Amino acid sequence: MNSQERLTVAVLMGGKSGEREVSLNTGGQVAQALAAMGHEVVPIDTRENSFIGQLVDAAPDVAFICLHGRLGEDGTVQGLLELLGMAYVGSGVLASALAMDKVMSKHFFAHAGLPTPDYVHLRADDRIDIGTITAALGEKTVVKPANEGSALGVTIAHEPSELDAAIAEAFRFDDDILIERFIAGVEVTVGVIGNDELTVLPTLEIVPEHEFYDYESKYVPGMSRHIIPARVSAEAAAECQRVAVEAHRTLGCRGMSRADTIVDDEGTVWLLETNTIPGMTTTSLLPDAARATGIEFSELCERLVRHALEGR
Ligand SMILES: Nc1ncnc2c1ncn2[C@@H]1O[C@H](COP(=O)(O)OP(=O)(O)O)[C@@H](O)[C@H]1O
Numbered sequence: 001m002n003s004q005e006r007l008t009v010a011v012l013m014g015g016k017s018g019e020r021e022v023s024l025n026t027g028g029q030v031a032q033a034l035a036a037m038g039h040e041v042v043p044i045d046t047r048e049n050s051f052i053g054q055l056v057d058a059a060p061d062v063a064f065i066c067l068h069g070r071l072g073e074d075g076t077v078q079g080l081l082e083l084l085g086m087a088y089v090g091s092g093v094l095a096s097a098l099a100m101d102k103v104m105s106k107h108f109f110a111h112a113g114l115p116t117p118d119y120v121h122l123r124a125d126d127r128i129d130i131g132t133i134t135a136a137l138g139e140k141t142v143v144k145p146a147n148e149g150s151a152l153g154v155t156i157a158h159e160p161s162e163l164d165a166a167i168a169e170a171f172r173f174d175d176d177i178l179i180e181r182f183i184a185g186v187e188v189t190v191g192v193i194g195n196d197e198l199t200v201l202p203t204l205e206i207v208p209e210h211e212f213y214d215y216e217s218k219y220v221p222g223m224s225r226h227i228i229p230a231r232v233s234a235e236a237a238a239e240c241q242r243v244a245v246e247a248h249r250t251l252g253c254r255g256m257s258r259a260d261t262i263v264d265d266e267g268t269v270w271l272l273e274t275n276t277i278p279g280m281t282t283t284s285l286l287p288d289a290a291r292a293t294g295i296e297f298s299e300l301c302e303r304l305v306r307h308a309l310e311g312r
Pocket residue numbers: 117142144148149150151152154180181182183184187212213214260262272273
């Protein structure tokens with residue numbers, strides 16, 4: 001395909017997940033960038049099911065899914081696009097679903113030998129024994145819904161007495177939750193771009209104003225800083241990048257992904273999760289890391305569209 005070719009790109013955004021606002025932001029900026037690259041952009045809000053008709057009518061060459069969280073990042077919209085025979089940016093049904101589910105992805109990470117914090121998985125009706133959880137994970141833990149993003153429902157339990165409330169909070173978001181060992185260290189995120197041939201972006205250190213990288217730190221300007229490259233040893237940085245690429249391959253991701261890791265005081269790299277549709281505003285983590293290697297935001301969006309069309 002000629003890289004100058006003008007394409008019709010449907011930008012799917014909004015939707016009904018807890019990350020609707022974030023998605024509208026991502027979608028708006030991606031749409032603007034693709035229009036600036038000369039493409040015909042059709043923005044589509046997926047909140048109402050009528051979006052399917054809009055999508056069919058638009059008959060795009062490719063769909064750019066700017067939906068985070070459930071009903072967008074989790075394989076559902078990808079399945080719809082498969083049914084419609086439309087090319088789309090990013091991972092397919094299985095990889096999207098696996099990456100969205102933090103418990104399922106841990107099974108795959110463990111199988112690939114990728115270090116991920118110890119955890120306890122709880123389902124809605126499980127009996128909760130705080131003593132057993134603390135014995136397995138230590139006093140300080142992180143409680144999170146299995147299928148969410150943007151740190152929604154995530155709480156740090158500093159001591160066992162805080163676990164009950166943290167667990168109840170996570171269950172508000174999902175019937176499946178996990179409690180993880182708290183890892184103290186430097187938070188490093190690494191973007192990966194491509195299908196078979198992968199480009200790994202530089203390490204990006206996240207320094208939140210709050211205790212951890214919560215919703216506000218992620219989306220309110222000035223509530224977190226990005227430092228590129230991360231202030232970790234060269235060995236640890238290389239390991240973060242290796243882990244990000246391996247996670248991308250292990251889950252079977254396509255197009256792009258972003259791995260969240262923590263480098264502890266010993267230099268061990270712990271993999272928290274892989275995001276298949278990371279934030280894509282001009283100031284988001286992955287675009288910021290891409291810019292540090294000379295890939296401007298519009299060029300990044302263009303590349304992702306080209307990867308979506310590879311092999312079709
Ligand atoms: N095991 C952990 N130890 C320390 N901090 C954690 C741990 N798990 C999560 N966090 C903090 O919570 C944030 C959100 O967790 P994460 O697993 O990336 O979920 P998501 O980004 O999908 O909500 C992380 O960016 C980090 O700041």
